[in-house]
Amino acid sequence: MNYKKTIPPFLALFAMIQFGFSQEKYQTFVAQKGDGIVSVLWREGLQVDKYYQEFLKLNRGSIIDGSYLERGKTYKIPNSESSFRNMGRMINLSNQEDRPIFDTTKTAIKKRDSLLNNTVYYLLIDNFNADNFQQEKKNSKSNYQLATAMAVNLLAHGARVFLFENDKEEGVKLGDYVTAINQRYLKYQQDYQRLLVVDVGNGSLSASSIISVAHDQKSMEGKHFANSITKTFKSKKFRLNARQHEAEFLSNKTNVYLINNVLPALSFITVENQNKKTPPVTATEANKSKFANVITTGIQIDYSTIAMEDKK
Structure with a gap:
């Protein structure tokens, strides 16, 4: 299960140049009632024993x-690649910054x-x-709320997470997403990297919703990822579309474009209402x-089972 798409060396070098010097200045916060050094470090996702002394040094003269x-x-917050602020990033597709x-x-x-460290x-x-x-x-508001709910869960288990935004009135194109994803994939x-594409249709999620899970038929990683998600939906009594065929899935041009152009293995989740006549x-x-x-x-099941297989 260690298959990875072959990356030309010059592309990997480009990614290092593109992101290698993007270390940002220290993040800051304004202390509120109840804030203490330990609680602040926990809130930021930082190990207390590792960053306590650094916090003291950064804020010398400002601590009572x-x-x-x-x-x-x-107060300044210690820089750490593993902080929640750095592990969870929103990519602005208008300028490709995050x-x-x-x-x-x-x-x-x-x-x-x-559990999801190094993912x-x-x-x-x-x-x-x-x-x-x-x-x-x-459905941009509903989509955003769902994406951030998933991001909180993944960050809590140690994953790095990327979401997307566009601050221009005119919409961006799918190619802009692909560019953003592939640049960071190289970095x-x-x-262990995965792309999850979720289509909630008209924004409705209910007991009558039908879930379809699909993947790139040529990707063993995508298949494993999709199977893990499918099994979890089944165990939680969600209604699954068991009749979706490959031809139907590949008739969606967006799916085909992503399969042909993104570097990470990917899976698709589609939500449909059973009664389309109901508002x-x-x-x-x-x-x-x-x-x-x-x-x-x-996602946790997918990664943990692959990690165990790799140790065999």
């Missing part, structure tokens, strides 16, 4: 009695374990015009959370 933070004062997905002072992420996931939860591959902004090519109902927070949890569990 050796350990207390002054409310309303600005920023933290979450402001950790507003979004609580609790580090649960390191990278790209979550593509957008809609496209099949004729010109132009992004369609329908992290020593890690769509926006997915509730509970349904989004359940859906995100199922996918995260499938």
Whole structure:
């Protein structure tokens, strides 16, 4: 299961040049009531024993009695590749730059374990015009909420996660997503990387929704990834479309374009309403959370089983 797409050396070098000097300045935060050095490091996803002394050095002169933070004062956060701010990145497709997905002072992420260390996931939860591959902004709020729910879960288990945004009025094209994904794939090519493409259709997630899971038929990694997610949906009593054929899947030009152009192994999840005549109902927070949890569990199973197979 160690198959990787062959990467020309000059492309790997380009990726190193492109991202190798992008170390950003220290992130900062304004101390609020209840903030302490330990709680701040936990909130940022940083090991307390490793970064406590560095926090003290960075903020020398601004800490009261050796350990207390002054409310309303600005403090620096130690730079770490493994912090939540650096592990969860939002790629701006207008300029191909990225920023933290979450402001950790507003979004609580609790580090649960390191099961997904050395993994990278790209979550593509957008809609496209099949004729010109132009992004369609329908259900953008619902898509964003689902993507961030999944990102929180993955970060909690140690994964690196990339989401996408576009700050221009006009939609970007699918090729812009492919460029962003492939550039970062080259940077992290020593890690286990997967692209998950999710289409929630009209934005509705309910008990009557039917789930289809598909993959590139030529990719063993994609098949393993899709099978792990399918089994998890089954175990959680979701309704699955067992009749989708390869011809039907390949009739979607967006799917074919991604299969032919992205570097990481990928799987597709499509959500459909059973009764298309019924007006769509926006997915509730509970349904989004359940859906995100199922996918995260499938991702964990996929990686853990491959990791065990590689150790044999």
